[in-house]
Amino acid sequence: MLQNILETNQLNKKYGKEYAIKDVSIHVRHGEIYALIGKNGAGKTTIMRMMMGLAKPTSGELSIYGETEPKKVNESRQHMGFMMNSSFYPYLTAHQNVEYFRQLKGIADRNEVDRVLKLVDLDQETKVFRSYSMGMKTRLSIAVALLGSPDIVVLDEPINGLDPQGIADFREYIQRLNKEQHVTFIISSHILGELDLIATRYGFMHDGLLLEEIDREDLRNKTENRTIIKVDRLEEATYILEQHLHVEDYRINGDKEIVLSHYTRGVDELNDQLIAGGLTIYKLVNQSSTLEEYYLELVKLRGVNKDD
Numbered sequence: 555m556l557q558n559i560l561e562t563n564q565l566n567k568k569y570g571k572e573y574a575i576k577d578v579s580i581h582v583r584h585g586e587i588y589a590l591i592g593k594n595g596a597g598k599t600t601i602m603r604m605m606m607g608l609a610k611p612t613s614g615e616l617s618i619y620g621e622t623e624p625k626k627v628n629e630s631r632q633h634m635g636f637m638m639n640s641s642f643y644p645y646l647t648a649h650q651n652v653e654y655f656r657q658l659k660g661i662a663d664r665n666e667v668d669r670v671l672k673l674v675d676l677d678q679e680t681k682v683f684r685s686y687s688m689g690m691k692t693r694l695s696i697a698v699a700l701l702g703s704p705d706i707v708v709l710d711e712p713i714n715g716l717d718p719q720g721i722a723d724f725r726e727y728i729q730r731l732n733k734e735q736h737v738t739f740i741i742s743s744h745i746l747g748e749l750d751l752i753a754t755r756y757g758f759m760h761d762g763l764l765l766e767e768i769d770r771e772d773l774r775n776k777t778e779n780r781t782i783i784k785v786d787r788l789e790e791a792t793y794i795l796e797q798h799l800h801v802e803d804y805r806i807n808g809d810k811e812i813v814l815s816h817y818t819r820g821v822d823e824l825n826d827q828l829i830a831g832g833l834t835i836y837k838l839v840n841q842s843s844t845l846e847e848y849y850l851e852l853v854k855l856r857g858v859n860k861d862d
């Protein structure tokens with residue numbers, strides 16, 4: 555049974571009069587790969603900084619392992635690993651760099667360095683950091699985040715700057731660590747499809763607000779198998795759908811199109827009924843939407859911003 559390992563409850567952060575995030579309630583369950591998705595400035599880093607104790611909420615609550623009392627939350631952070639643009643020494647090797655962080659974090663076991671480097675296949679690497687590819691740098695950052703065997707690892711925009719191979723490798727490492735080491739990941743990205751293949755749950759952010767939190771399966775159900783209808787007279791079309799075709803599972807999107815989820819009877823019958831009703835059909839297609847389209851629709855539908 556998955557339980558919430560980390561939660562935020564109506565979390566707010568203001569800089570001056572401006573909200574950086576407003577009323578954000580996130581629920582991360584044990585064993586998940588949680589993707590915090592949103593364009594630049596959406597508020598992802600702000601939330602992650604609060605998770606890590608680097609910034610204080612203006613109001614609201616953060617709960618880790620069910621603890622909300624600040625002192626206990628701080629203690630719980632010992633079970634968390636972070637990657638926030640770690641700065642590495644350019645003329646030191648992977649081993650020397652991680653050794654530095656081991657000491658900084660006060661981890662007594664010297665074997666930890668080799669252990670975490672092995673997990674990202676950098677244990678045999680002898681070159682200095684300066685000559686690493688972006689992918690290797692990311693892997694090194696992950697290694698540092700894994701020092702001390704944390705249960706939860708928070709990664710802020712780890713995919714930034716990676717080439718397609720680097721992204722594929724990153725996904726593989728995260729999935730392996732999640733499965734084999736049972737690490738719960740919270741990963742932010744401003745490129746929507748990037749975490750598509752690995753995330754088990756999504757938090758969609760826009761302009762400081764959490765628009766939706768959704769499990770992978772539910773998201774897949776919502777984005778796959780949709781039928782889109784655009785006609786000249788919307789109300790008459792919905793009447794035909796409801797009364798003649800007994801369709802109830804539909805909604806209207808921001809472009810005044812009717813979107814049917816899982817309409818399995820094919821478009822021919824729909825086409826016939828709409829034409830029989832005297833409507834002009836501009837569009838009638840079956841399609842799956844991308845994560846990008848889903849997100850943009852969500853932003854349009856909600857049509858809100860944090861200053862409302």
Ligand SMILES: Nc1ncnc2c1ncn2[C@@H]1O[C@H](COP(=O)(O)OP(=O)(O)OP(=O)(O)O)[C@@H](O)[C@H]1O
Pocket residue numbers: 569573574575592593594595596597598599600601744
């Ligand atoms: N220290 C600060 N002082 C003032 N405003 C800030 C500060 N930090 C963040 N903000 C503002 O808060 C909002 C959210 O920023 P945040 O960095 O959390 O977004 P993000 O989703 O991580 O985007 P990015 O990918 O660009 O970092 C932005 O409008 C930003 O300008």
